[in-house]
Amino acid sequence: MTELADGAWHRLHPATPLLKGGIALIAILGVIVANLRERLVEWFFPGVNCPPDVCEEDPISIILERYLLFALLGIVVVILVVIALFWLSWRMHTFRVTGEVVEVRSGVLFRSHRKSRLDRIQGINIARPLFARIFGAAKLEISAAGSDANVQLAYLSSANADGLRAEILARASGLRAREAADAVAAAEAAAAEGAAVGVSDAVRANLAEVARARLAEFTAPELDPNLAPPQSVVTMSPGRLIGSTVLSSGTIMFVVIVAGVLVAVSVGGAGFWAFFGIIPTVFGLGSYLVNRVLKSLRYSIAATADGVRVGFGLLSTTNETIPPGRIHAVEISQELLWRPFDWWTVKVNLASQSSTAGAAGQQSTTILPVGSRTEVLKVLELVLPSLVTDETRLQIEGGLAPARPDDGFTTSPRRGAALRWFSWRRNGFMLHADAVVLRRGAVWRSLTVVPTARTQSVAAHQGPLERMLRLAKVRLHTVAGPVTASIGALDAHDASALFRDAAAAGAVAIRSDRSHRWGSA
Amino acid sequence: MTDDAATASARLDPVPGEWRRVSPKYIVVDLVGNLVTGVIATVGSSLPAWLFQWGVWWWLLPIAVGVVSLVLIALTPRRVRSIGYLLRDDDLLFRRGIMFQRFVAVPFGRMQLVDITRGPLARAVGLAELKLVTAAAATGVVIPGLSLADAEELRDHLVALAETRRAGL
Numbered sequence: 001m002t003e004l005a006d007g008a009w010h011r012l013h014p015a016t017p018l019l020k021g022g023i024a025l026i027a028i029l030g031v032i033v034a035n036l037r038e039r040l041v042e043w044f045f046p047g048v049n050c051p052p053d054v055c056e057e058d059p060i061s062i063i064l065e066r067y068l069l070f071a072l073l074g075i076v077v078v079i080l081v082v083i084a085l086f087w088l089s090w091r092m093h094t095f096r097v098t099g100e101v102v103e104v105r106s107g108v109l110f111r112s113h114r115k116s117r118l119d120r121i122q123g124i125n126i127a128r129p130l131f132a133r134i135f136g137a138a139k140l141e142i143s144a145a146g147s148d149a150n151v152q153l154a155y156l157s158s159a160n161a162d163g164l165r166a167e168i169l170a171r172a173s174g175l176r177a178r179e180a181a182d183a184v185a186a187a188e189a190a191a192a193e194g195a196a197v198g199v200s201d202a203v204r205a206n207l208a209e210v211a212r213a214r215l216a217e218f219t220a221p222e223l224d225p226n227l228a229p230p231q232s233v234v235t236m237s238p239g240r241l242i243g244s245t246v247l248s249s250g251t252i253m254f255v256v257i258v259a260g261v262l263v264a265v266s267v268g269g270a271g272f273w274a275f276f277g278i279i280p281t282v283f284g285l286g287s288y289l290v291n292r293v294l295k296s297l298r299y300s301i302a303a304t305a306d307g308v309r310v311g312f313g314l315l316s317t318t319n320e321t322i323p324p325g326r327i328h329a330v331e332i333s334q335e336l337l338w339r340p341f342d343w344w345t346v347k348v349n350l351a352s353q354s355s356t357a358g359a360a361g362q363q364s365t366t367i368l369p370v371g372s373r374t375e376v377l378k379v380l381e382l383v384l385p386s387l388v389t390d391e392t393r394l395q396i397e398g399g400l401a402p403a404r405p406d407d408g409f410t411t412s413p414r415r416g417a418a419l420r421w422f423s424w425r426r427n428g429f430m431l432h433a434d435a436v437v438l439r440r441g442a443v444w445r446s447l448t449v450v451p452t453a454r455t456q457s458v459a460a461h462q463g464p465l466e467r468m469l470r471l472a473k474v475r476l477h478t479v480a481g482p483v484t485a486s487i488g489a490l491d492a493h494d495a496s497a498l499f500r501d502a503a504a505a506g507a508v509a510i511r512s513d514r515s516h517r518w519g520s521a
Numbered sequence: 522m523t524d525d526a527a528t529a530s531a532r533l534d535p536v537p538g539e540w541r542r543v544s545p546k547y548i549v550v551d552l553v554g555n556l557v558t559g560v561i562a563t564v565g566s567s568l569p570a571w572l573f574q575w576g577v578w579w580w581l582l583p584i585a586v587g588v589v590s591l592v593l594i595a596l597t598p599r600r601v602r603s604i605g606y607l608l609r610d611d612d613l614l615f616r617r618g619i620m621f622q623r624f625v626a627v628p629f630g631r632m633q634l635v636d637i638t639r640g641p642l643a644r645a646v647g648l649a650e651l652k653l654v655t656a657a658a659a660t661g662v663v664i665p666g667l668s669l670a671d672a673e674e675l676r677d678h679l680v681a682l683a684e685t686r687r688a689g690l
Contacts, residue, residue: 119689456657457626457627460623463622479656479690495535496533503614503626510686511630513688
């Protein structure tokens, strides 16, 4: 058990103001250097003369000559005030973690006090931007449902952040018995990592020791191998990421535009200048590609005792743990050109909104940017453990393939082709004990899974055209996100049955759902 | 005969049962609302023909809008009669629409809050509107045309039920 979760008020990492203002500080220094370039050159290389019209009329020269004392005094006062304000703000920013809630108090003039219930946690994110990582600090964000409902603890020392997250998740899971075992394990881990817990002690002890610990932290694998069994870990190869990006619809659009411009130049004689229109786009695309790949190096998604952990990043790292029962819908989909390679992407709906971006520069709701069929099924198994069992695996896999007569899906009737021209054979649903599985699309294939324990409500629609064709549409309402679980062009009877069954399954699932205290079962 | 049977089965009716209908007084409220909207839309769409004198063809726009509004107004009584709700053991069912039918099932455990709102017209005839909010914005269940006493009773009943079936998000 980490000392930060003992129920008393604690302060953040002492370097917090520096880390938070780090970028601003560098920017201000940059502005000063850029503006005083001539003068700095003169200071450091006295032989090089300052152009006379610059140095004589320069307000800096006037200040230096006449008001040197006042200027120095002013600078000192400003710096002191800024430091005092930062120090005050750091001192007034405290947090505590009790058995039930996490609380944060902050602000100097305008005080704010935020209290968040542990059993309402939707996920915990630990981000380590490069600058903070060098200092061995990490940002911990506890997400709750709704917008701007997250509790952010920036910054904590890196090892403390991991310990605190484990502790918060253990408490949130309602697991009292495991706490003792956890405390022992945490103590052992702390002992093994040496100077990891309590940076200030280490500073006093030995600077070299600190440097060594920091280096160990920096070179440590992104995913601690003790955290998850290796067979539950899915990683992503950079080659596939590059390939999938190149073959995405955005890139294809770009190629089409370039080809169009080339044709216009060669045939229509639009003029050579048209090429210059493309150059910024080429650079933009290049930096987008590089960014995308760099950001998702060392990507991994793994099952831990307290939920799914998604981590990535080479220089700046991020990892998020989503406890069980916090995923409201899952969609496996595919870009058109990915089909020959059998690549898929996995998106989820979450009740909370994370302030950090996900892997590959995507939304944090894209939990697997690209993966093969086996990997995608494994991820589905991680996020919905009860859905993918040995019996259902074949059926779920059938959801990614073209329709077969006995694959368990109830599909659109022949007359559904009026509304689903190409996909009416594939367009269908399957009712599982714990989830509704929707299979859609022939050109852009997708498979949507909504756990019945997370469905908010169910709706059935029928418009005049659908009535003429004896068809109807069913929609499962979930929290807002990239996944919309609706399926149209179903036979009216099938739609009615799905509506009834999904509503009944939802009521049953609510009664038996204990996932907000996932560890107490 | 067969044609009738076909249309009967084509209509969506997933849960046959004794639907509770809304007060007939709501027809008046809805009529007035539709009338006001219709008049504003018709007058608004006639503005280009009126102010700019762009040509006779521009008068087709307000005529079309007016006809659509009239049809909507004529259908109001049927539309209001199609609104219904049904309390079951675990959820509330809501239905509305004739042309565009919509059925929604909201489990009691998923209700985040229950709202009662009253417009000036509805208040004049003693009606209120009940709105159910879940964590999904798409749920969108609003039961109009309840008498205030009914609405308050239903709200208290729903809140009490939601409390006993409370679950995570």
